[in-house]
Amino acid sequence: MADVNRGNRPLSPHLQVYRPQLNSITSILNRITGNAMLVSAFLIVWWLIAAASGAAYFDTVDGLITSFLGDVVMSLSVLGLWYHALGGIRHLIWDTGRGLEVETADKMGWAMLIGSVLLTIITLIAV
Amino acid sequence: MQYMTDRKRVEGLGSAHTGTHHFWTMTVTSVALLVLLPFFLAIVGPLLGASHDEVVASLGRPLPALIVAAFLVVGMHHFRLGVTTLIEDYVGGLSRKIWIIAMTIVSYGLAAAGIVALAQIAL
Numbered sequence: 001m002a003d004v005n006r007g008n009r010p011l012s013p014h015l016q017v018y019r020p021q022l023n024s025i026t027s028i029l030n031r032i033t034g035n036a037m038l039v040s041a042f043l044i045v046w047w048l049i050a051a052a053s054g055a056a057y058f059d060t061v062d063g064l065i066t067s068f069l070g071d072v073v074m075s076l077s078v079l080g081l082w083y084h085a086l087g088g089i090r091h092l093i094w095d096t097g098r099g100l101e102v103e104t105a106d107k108m109g110w111a112m113l114i115g116s117v118l119l120t121i122i123t124l125i126a127v
Numbered sequence: 128m129q130y131m132t133d134r135k136r137v138e139g140l141g142s143a144h145t146g147t148h149h150f151w152t153m154t155v156t157s158v159a160l161l162v163l164l165p166f167f168l169a170i171v172g173p174l175l176g177a178s179h180d181e182v183v184a185s186l187g188r189p190l191p192a193l194i195v196a197a198f199l200v201v202g203m204h205h206f207r208l209g210v211t212t213l214i215e216d217y218v219g220g221l222s223r224k225i226w227i228i229a230m231t232i233v234s235y236g237l238a239a240a241g242i243v244a245l246a247q248i249a250l
Contacts, residue, residue: 031209031213034206034209035206035209035210035213037206038206038210038233041199041202041203041206041237042237044171044199044241045199045237045240045241045244047175048186048195048240048241048244048245048248049240049243049244051179051182051183051186051244051248052243052244052245052247052248053247054179055179055180058179058182059179062175062176062177062179062182065175065176066175066176074175078168081164081168085160085161085164088157088160088161089161091157092154092157092158095154123168123172126172127168127169127172127173
């Protein structure tokens with residue numbers, strides 16, 4: 001049998017043995033923001049459907065989305081959106097073979113973290 | 128001696144047996160989303176909390192409707208590919224298949240629902 005030892009093989013080191021690094025944290029955040037935006041997409045589509053079905057229902061959904069809790073969720077959505085967008089730009093840069101040195105990658109990591117907050121504040125003020 | 132190039136030997140044998148298709152689609156959709164993102168925020172942002180009449184008037188115009196529709200369709204396609212990778216990383220066996228099918232339905236379902244809503248607003 002080829003795979004007698006299946007399930008009992010030495011494992012490569014995983015998350016728990018590494019000290020958190022900027023690289024790993026920014027990467028995990030990129031995945032979390034990307035997937036969490038399903039909630040934002042659901043809310044926006046629900047809001048569009050409400051707008052299509054008439055003023056009364058629209059007011060209900062629009063009121064929900066602009067309530068305190070709605071504001072918190074939408075603001076976090078904008079933050080996630082910008083973070084994921086900047087993360088995407090970093091990936092596009094990496095894909096060209098540039099910026100892969102740890103120092104440069106770390107610099108771009110900080111730019112993502114700080115830049116997403118700044119862009120979120122600008123977005124919330126401007127629109 | 129083998130008359131086979133390195134490329135021929137590896138073609139179609141990526142981890143998902145589809146080469147770089149997933150990767151390249153993510154690249155294309157991400158660039159599209161980066162272009163659409165500022166316009167999408169500028170259109171939808173001010174409409175949250177606006178009156179029903181304003182929303183219908185704004186999204187009834189062709190260009191805003193097109194940008195919102197494009198952002199939703201490309202965004203949900205991008206999401207489907209991303210969430211599929213997430214599922215493949217953490218779930219195995221039958222539940223992996225069920226999750227991927229379910230999230231594919233959710234992704235395209237949301238995009239379709241958004242387009243139907245936009246069409247109804249415009250008409």
